[in-house]
Amino acid sequence: MNEINNLRREINKIDKELIDFLIKRKTFSDRIISAKKSQAISVYDKKRELEIITSLKNEFIGKINPALIEGVLREILFYSKSEYYKLNNYYSNDLNGLLDKSPILIAGPCTIESEEQLSGIAAHLFNNGIRLLRGGAFKPRTSPFSFQGLEEEGLKIMKSVAEKNNMFAVTEFLDSRQLETYYDYADVLQIGSRNMFSYGFLKQVGKKTAVDKKPVLLKRGFNATLNEFLLSAQYIINEGNPNVILCLRGIRTFEQIDSQMRNTPDLASILELKELTDLKIIFDPSHACGDAKFVVPTAVAALGLGADGLIIETHTNPQDAVTDGKQSIEPAELERVIDYINRNY
Amino acid sequence: MNEINNLRREINKIDKELIDFLIKRKTFSDRIISAKKSQAISVYDKKRELEIITSLKNEFIGKINPALIEGVLREILFYSKSEYYKLNNYYSNDLNGLLDKSPILIAGPCTIESEEQLSGIAAHLFNNGIRLLRGGAFKPRTSPFSFQGLEEEGLKIMKSVAEKNNMFAVTEFLDSRQLETYYDYADVLQIGSRNMFSYGFLKQVGKKTAVDKKPVLLKRGFNATLNEFLLSAQYIINEGNPNVILCLRGIRTFEQIDSQMRNTPDLASILELKELTDLKIIFDPSHACGDAKFVVPTAVAALGLGADGLIIETHTNPQDAVTDGKQSIEPAELERVIDYINRNY
């Protein structure tokens, strides 16, 4: 054991020197970040990172396992930029400051079905103090044979109902072409879970909204890590629109093999995301659970965990809803959530 | 379209007759369940189910896709027994009714390290009204080279500290042999996530505890569906001990590829499990999150979602803990949970 102890003492010394170097390195990389920021150069530079790693691996070939070099460098590089998502987002006053309120409340039907349907729901919501009206005109359906939404007609209904009720329209676009054609119908632009990885589309969203800073509600891909989610937000932000709201909506796991829930609600991701970003984080209990009976307690739990808001599918007549009826709650149920908010905020 | 509409009308008629048959079938299967219960025959009979399916598939060979027969029958058979988990569990008075309280609170260190360590923690817990002391003597570690627990010595410390502090010992056994040898050291027997599928062991646990009805705390396998979890509980109950407490503790998903959390906290499973069973359901925020900073809000959320209790890793000195220090909270943190309970229960 004596020999081992001696060797260990050597290693202890090396480890300390190693960390002294890490500290020194951090002071330099912090200075680079400051320099970049002042020159408006993007902080992440994957190419440069790859160069660092590759050239070190080449230089030390045969002397040390290159995977160790890569592993250690990746750790260092990750922490050299880890403060980065902490950007302060802001919201324009277009929406009367509704997105600065806490909690942000968005409700409405999954699908815009008719003027009557949407008007009825909107009236209920307005009476409950809700001013952000959701409703889909283009529906991303798994099957192309399923009903795909009322499309332009739906958007017109949405715009008209929102205006009559002094509310704002939150609605989803599915691709760059729709974005161009129908942009003005949306007060808040929703990007769905299935498009979170569509980087080409996200860039177009960023470019288009950079002009008027229209808020973008970006839903988490149901298979995206939180890091990937944040980088997708960054795609939009990088084009010049910092008004991105993150929306958690459940993830796909093995639980769906045999569960009543449509997804695994990612409630605890609120806690983790809060550490990683200053962007607003809202929760969608309707898609997360996929069943109306679970929506209210899940919504309340999300707020308890620190969510900045909720987006909830509401229908005056869920059993007749064209889509997602099973997960839409009635206005009376929504009032339970509002009660909770009134008592706690 | 006329032809299609005519055909559809035919199908509508067939569908209604079909459902009339389902209703009729259910009255018979309900009567079988009653008959079985009165004769103490087990309700599930997979062999009989298989027979039904196989014989129908054989009889109708070439006439209809056998997978359709199987699919439909499996649906019917599932719902014919779906009330089944709603058994009323009960708890012996041995633990002074602590398991009938709401919420059930269990706390203590991951690992029993020494008499001093455990005594110090126990005193704190007792002062906070906690009477159920957890602590591991046998640790299921991923690597066989990791510290495996103090084993028998640990159990002796646990027993002595629990008795001195007028508390009860909640501790884990890892296999049938330990169960035999050390049974009396545990007031509540913990079965870990990694053993939830160890049906041989579960049967032994059931047999052994059937005599004195000692409560068993069964943790969800980190890859188990809720249905599998309930069936594992049933393995114990079937041997004669209804005193099973279910413990959710996070699941493994793609999130662990890139997350600070050790597992994906299965908070919403509380809601779903509540629908499926009357067994008590507690939540373990320490393993679910794997990081002390997330434990308190997750614990509170679990209670809000209807959990019947909590099991929390607590340590007076987490940074010195032999195992799981990162996820252990200090007594001051635990008091925040207790405050929440005092205000809400």
Added chain:
Amino acid sequence: MNEINNLRREINKIDKELIDFLIKRKTFSDRIISAKKSQAISVYDKKRELEIITSLKNEFIGKINPALIEGVLREILFYSKSEYYKLNNYYSNDLNGLLDKSPILIAGPCTIESEEQLSGIAAHLFNNGIRLLRGGAFKPRTSPFSFQGLEEEGLKIMKSVAEKNNMFAVTEFLDSRQLETYYDYADVLQIGSRNMFSYGFLKQVGKKTAVDKKPVLLKRGFNATLNEFLLSAQYIINEGNPNVILCLRGIRTFEQIDSQMRNTPDLASILELKELTDLKIIFDPSHACGDAKFVVPTAVAALGLGADGLIIETHTNPQDAVTDGKQSIEPAELERVIDYINRNY
């Protein structure tokens, strides 16, 4: 037991009558499918399916668990249309019948880096009998700060190199706008894994390619079930282009928590997909494995399991590749695959 046996006999009778009804129902639904096909109406009609389920649930309220009705009906409806994906696809002669060959071989670098780079690789490939050249001008990178491809310049290089070498260009577009602007640069249009759920984009791809039936290589979403994958292909086919090639490329599972592989190669999905569709199925061992050392045996295994082809990242100088160098193989490695093909096809 006698009573139970009697009840069981009753149930047996009911079950047989039930299946007689299923058979009868199938004859009607088959006739509807024929009628629809002859009238060029789409076979899937989710709205009608939902109506059937909802109206039956409403009609039998209080008499039977509605979830049972839904479960049984969904099974029946699934099997009533399950032959559906078996459409015969065909390929235009534009590509000299290259897509009718077995196996289809596509190779080239991940990213088009320069004319020199691509020319060098193309020459090697051509010498090995490969005529389909892959290469990305728009790269879907997780981080917006990463290199995003040479864009239009890359496409020009691709077109020129392909023509000079008498090869065809397989390249990816990321959104509807690129599709419009750069359509003619691609001989085969690649839709990436991250866009498999982008239904808006898929429809545009279908519409655009319907005119000239340009082949579309659709990659499986790394979190998509096979059913979802097929329905995404259907989105394109429905717009009028049957020339869709399916490409498996690995899925995301818990294995990525702690694995050298970038994905879990979905090799066995070849077998299952072959049962569900007549579309061509090719395999991408480069993305599935994410490491050059695993590419050749995985490619060979895919062919052994019945894949109709391969798409492989090849680079003359992988260590200098701008992207995906780790998973790109050198021409010499590729020759091992070609050797295997020469000996076995």
Added chain:
Amino acid sequence: MNEINNLRREINKIDKELIDFLIKRKTFSDRIISAKKSQAISVYDKKRELEIITSLKNEFIGKINPALIEGVLREILFYSKSEYYKLNNYYSNDLNGLLDKSPILIAGPCTIESEEQLSGIAAHLFNNGIRLLRGGAFKPRTSPFSFQGLEEEGLKIMKSVAEKNNMFAVTEFLDSRQLETYYDYADVLQIGSRNMFSYGFLKQVGKKTAVDKKPVLLKRGFNATLNEFLLSAQYIINEGNPNVILCLRGIRTFEQIDSQMRNTPDLASILELKELTDLKIIFDPSHACGDAKFVVPTAVAALGLGADGLIIETHTNPQDAVTDGKQSIEPAELERVIDYINRNY
């Protein structure tokens, strides 16, 4: 950019010094490993690793993000011991060297049903040159109400049939108690997927088999990473029995939400595992696929990927099998695998 370039040069220098330290550190840690091996001390020492990390984190508190220290150290520590699984296993001659053959072939029914059933199958297998007969007497069934196996009676049948046919018995034990009571019935001890994490049981298996070095067939937990799988094998090896055979059998992923396969076959894990260990690796296509129609091509693919053998569920009459009939192949199918082997080995 000039300032940035200067800073980068500084960082480049630091990085090189850092790696010089890593090389130096490795020489010391290699010497410790040698010293430990010569003194028969276990190489892994998680406690020591934790001490290193914790003490460095404490020493540098406030100076650097402790997570960076931990991350870098974990990389270094991982690579300092990464050669470790490369232990040479060996097999006793008790089984006539059958486990040294390539490929190892194990076949037989899922469940031992009767002497007639097993004899019939065994005769077929023997005629095809198979000498390792599998068959379960204790069945780990998800539901406690399902048939649990013939237990001791089954073992007696197995022993008698194996002896009469000059074959060896491969059979599963579920817990420590069965292991004690029935040890002599098994020639190769099978540990199932559901027990791979049952460390208490694994230790008992290791202790018991250490005496006679009876081979242990350890199946991968359907949710276990490869690293966890290897460490479970190590649990057995550490007790003194190096004769562990690893068996891949499919993993649980989101695919099971909507797939004909019972698991996602982990075919490519063969490649990765081959890099990590010298233990024999066999593949179980029956459980991986869960459907007889996929078994033969999957078995052949596994061998192509380098598996050292196969374990296949075979039944002379699959439709009458008590369990797993759907995934059992008939002898004629098995002959197709044997044909492949005869042509290729």
